[in-house]
Amino acid sequence: xxxxxILLCTEGHHLPTGYSVYSKELLSRLCTxxxxxxxxxxxxxxxxxxxxxxxxxxxxxxxxxxxxKDWSLYKSNPTSEFGDFTFNHVLLEFMPDFVMDIRxxxxxxxxxxxxxxxxxxWCIMPTVDAAPQNIQWxxxxxxxxxxxxxxxxxxDVLLEQCDSLNFVDVASPCVSDEFHPVExxxxxxxxxxxxxxxxxxxxxxxxxxxxxxxxxFKTFRQFLDSSxxxxxxLHCHTSYPDIGWDMPELLQKYGLTNRVLFTYxxxxxxxxxxxxxDDVIAHCYSCGTFKRELVGINNQLERDELxxxxxxxxxxxxxxxxxxxxxxxxxxxxxxxxxxTIDYSAMQSVADNIGAIKLSPLSLAVECETGCERVVPNNDxxxxxxxxxxxxxxxxxxxxxxxxxxxxxxxxxxxxxxxxWADYFAKxxxxxxxxxxxxxxxxxxxxxxxxxxxxxxxxxxxxxFTNVLRKPELIGSYIWRRTIKELTYKCTALxxxxxxxxxxxxxxxxxxNWAPFTVExxxxxxxxxxxxxxxxxxxxxxxxxxxxx
Numbered sequence: 407x408x409x410x411x412i413l414l415c416t417e418g419h420h421l422p423t424g425y426s427v428y429s430k431e432l433l434s435r436l437c438t439x440x441x442x443x444x445x446x447x448x449x450x451x452x453x454x455x456x457x458x459x460x461x462x463x464x465x466x467x468x469x470x471x472x473x474x475k476d477w478s479l480y481k482s483n484p485t486s487e488f489g490d491f492t493f494n495h496v497l498l499e500f501m502p503d504f505v506m507d508i509r510x511x512x513x514x515x516x517x518x519x520x521x522x523x524x525x526x527x528w529c530i531m532p533t534v535d536a537a538p539q540n541i542q543w544x545x546x547x548x549x550x551x552x553x554x555x556x557x558x559x560x561x562d563v564l565l566e567q568c569d570s571l572n573f574v575d576v577a578s579p580c581v582s583d584e585f586h587p588v589e590x591x592x593x594x595x596x597x598x599x600x601x602x603x604x605x606x607x608x609x610x611x612x613x614x615x616x617x618x619x620x621x622x623f624k625t626f627r628q629f630l631d632s633s634x635x636x637x638x639x640l641h642c643h644t645s646y647p648d649i650g651w652d653m654p655e656l657l658q659k660y661g662l663t664n665r666v667l668f669t670y671x672x673x674x675x676x677x678x679x680x681x682x683x684d685d686v687i688a689h690c691y692s693c694g695t696f697k698r699e700l701v702g703i704n705n706q707l708e709r710d711e712l713x714x715x716x717x718x719x720x721x722x723x724x725x726x727x728x729x730x731x732x733x734x735x736x737x738x739x740x741x742x743x744x745x746x747t748i749d750y751s752a753m754q755s756v757a758d759n760i761g762a763i764k765l766s767p768l769s770l771a772v773e774c775e776t777g778c779e780r781v782v783p784n785n786d787x788x789x790x791x792x793x794x795x796x797x798x799x800x801x802x803x804x805x806x807x808x809x810x811x812x813x814x815x816x817x818x819x820x821x822x823x824x825x826x827w828a829d830y831f832a833k834x835x836x837x838x839x840x841x842x843x844x845x846x847x848x849x850x851x852x853x854x855x856x857x858x859x860x861x862x863x864x865x866x867x868x869x870x871f872t873n874v875l876r877k878p879e880l881i882g883s884y885i886w887r888r889t890i891k892e893l894t895y896k897c898t899a900l901x902x903x904x905x906x907x908x909x910x911x912x913x914x915x916x917x918x919n920w921a922p923f924t925v926e927x928x929x930x931x932x933x934x935x936x937x938x939x940x941x942x943x944x945x946x947x948x949x950x951x952x953x954x955x
Contacts, residue, residue: 533730534560545884587742608719645702
């Protein structure tokens, strides 16, 4: 019996990101199932690394050799790093029945407009971190044959916004066994150079805009002033510099230079330490080199090392304006650390499932870039929780953490998550390859290259989609509606790549430049798209001939 072929597009299973961990746990289980043949399109991975990381499944590298012949082309397109650089080539090579992706919308939207979109069954699990979802995102989600959700919150948002969604199930991330409580927290702190009698509020969050570090620092300052606690510290397991906040400035602003700890790891001897901010690179007290650095993507921790950090914490705080899931909450809880989190987005779902302490938002504010509602935090509520937990007897605090650990283990399990995907793949019929990848190429020449005079704007757009692009099935879609809007307004948002007309919402800096837009421009855009589709179909035709030779 032919095995069903599954291609997972991800960041690379060997990396320390949430997507990567999920991918590794899922692929390692699916590859042992005799019903499936699995492969990975590893985005931040070159061919040499892919060869070294080879496991029980095939790995396709997306990233070319740095400064090699393809590097400038790779860097010229903002979606290249997400897999767009090699996606269609990999499709032709692997010819999957299923393509799956578990990332943000702007990381996989190019798959919707692949010239081979009709030849594979598309399964996505978008990181729904807020409500409502942008209308363009919903249009993409609705076009997939299967949609999964990270959380119950994500499920509910999607189903409320889209009646035609092919929703399957919630398939949440889970926690590995490396995350477990230490026998004696005081001794553990002492081994890491921390006063055993200290009380540590901890957080593990990337240094980015939606992580509410300024509010967290401000509230911790208020906590110190209110409690007069001489043994209380805030530990921020984060990186600097990054795409978010100026950590040294925040420390100075709130007078916290000697009350906030950061995680450092020596690149020479591997020594792990929690110390006050000591610049990005500092002297290592263990081996004497100048290679002790703040942790981050270029100075990674293993999972057992990260568990050591969690086990220093007496209370874990997740303080963000939204989360697609928020894995550190589960990792902290499985280490027996009580969790405080915000009652919104996926944080809400996690809190409900593990019994975490929830902080109601002060309000929700609409974000201009996406149209999503983001949290305005209630810092007074966080302050009350910090004071209460600080004054809670340690034994009671330990019991609270143990309760959350038990509920985490009951509700989140990698085998269960993998089974959710495997059951779907197993029960879903796939077409005979002769009807998909081995079907005759569909090379459709445009029936027209210009639009007749005298048509309304809607009729002009219908004509273009039917006779130029040769895709009348897209009439009524987001791209069709956008074309009508821009012909009405007579202007369009310029993008950095000619095939990127399908996506106006996400650029690295979210800066849009506006330009005049005419019916001739619309016609030329769709003519270019049709030619691109035909070029890829010709490549598929060449592939079929080579296979039959």
